[in-house]
């Protein structure tokens with residue numbers, strides 16, 4: 001099974017049944033934005049606007065209280081991503097220890113610069129971490145992330161140390177992500193080599209989406225699948241093996257270059273599986289739509305009801321081209337809609 005894909009929905013069959021039977025339910029996963037403060041200033045950042053506001057940080061006790069209630073309602077995992085850098089959260093150590101004690105799984109997207117502060121906690125409490133690297137050299141990294149050139153070697157040293165200190169293979173799973181733009185695509189092979197040398201488990205290639213500060217701090221992404229696909233195929237041939245996988249989804253690049261979703265479906269069910277919780281306390285069905293389902297002060301019943309309503313009335317024409325949930329929605333539709341299912345010859349196994 002592909003850890004970045006949606007076949008994992010098979011582990012949540014009861015949720016699919018509830019969608020089919022039109023029953024509200026609480027999501028499995030919440031993406032948590034601990035703060036809008038970031039120590040990197042990536043030229044394409046989707047959180048650029050949020051970062052212009054006054055620095056805001058999630059109140060520790062309020063967050064733990066909400067997560068405790070959410071766990072009792074069915075929440076299984078949190079992913080720290082959001083508007084800023086999770087490892088810059090002042091109470092990160094206390095937080096991840098407490099969330100682990102609650103029995104909630106943890107993962108995070110990070111730029112990797114401050115990892116050395118938390119090696120023990122990450123090794124003990126995390127299911128995965130993914131490093132947003134986007135470069136294979138100090139020069140390109142410094143230009144794309146708008147940080148001093150000293151950051152890249154420190155991040156690579158952090159990666160080498162954390163992978164070496166793992167007691168069990170792939171625990172936590174450690175990956176490198178490459179947001180690809182015409183200004184950094186030439187450095188991708190160097191990045192793959194460095195990631196492999198650092199001992200990470202996978203390398204994920206995705207396009208820079210034309211959102212956030214794209215157009216303002218960096219040109220619109222001009223790459224198409226013609227630029228990306230042959231390169232990734234070549235890198236797979238050279239470097240991929242059972243211990244190092246290179247993930248790449250051509251439909252993401254295609255959707256981005258066409259500026260529209262290319263996968264067919266009628267209903268977004270992402271809210272039954274993930275919500276985004278911001279440092280302001282707002283709960284959002286999906287980041288790009290910025291459609292709220294309430295705040296941490298609302299009852300969880302109300303939030304479930306709002307998810308249920310929104311799932312049926314979200315304006316899909318406004319969805320960003322590169323949304324990660326397009327393939328999940330397509331998959332759920334092909335499973336739950338009898339006519340769509342028939343097209344897949346479900347009984348010929």
Ligand SMILES: C[S@@+](CC[C@H](N)C(=O)[O-])C[C@H]1O[C@@H](n2cnc3c(N)ncnc32)[C@H](O)[C@@H]1O
Nearest residue numbers: 044045046081084085109110111132179208209
């Ligand atoms: C906003 S960052 C916050 C988490 C953390 N600071 C990090 O660097 O991963 C979350 C993720 O969004 C990605 N991202 C931000 N803007 C993007 C864009 N315009 N296109 C593609 N990915 C983007 C980053 O590369 C990163 O992987």
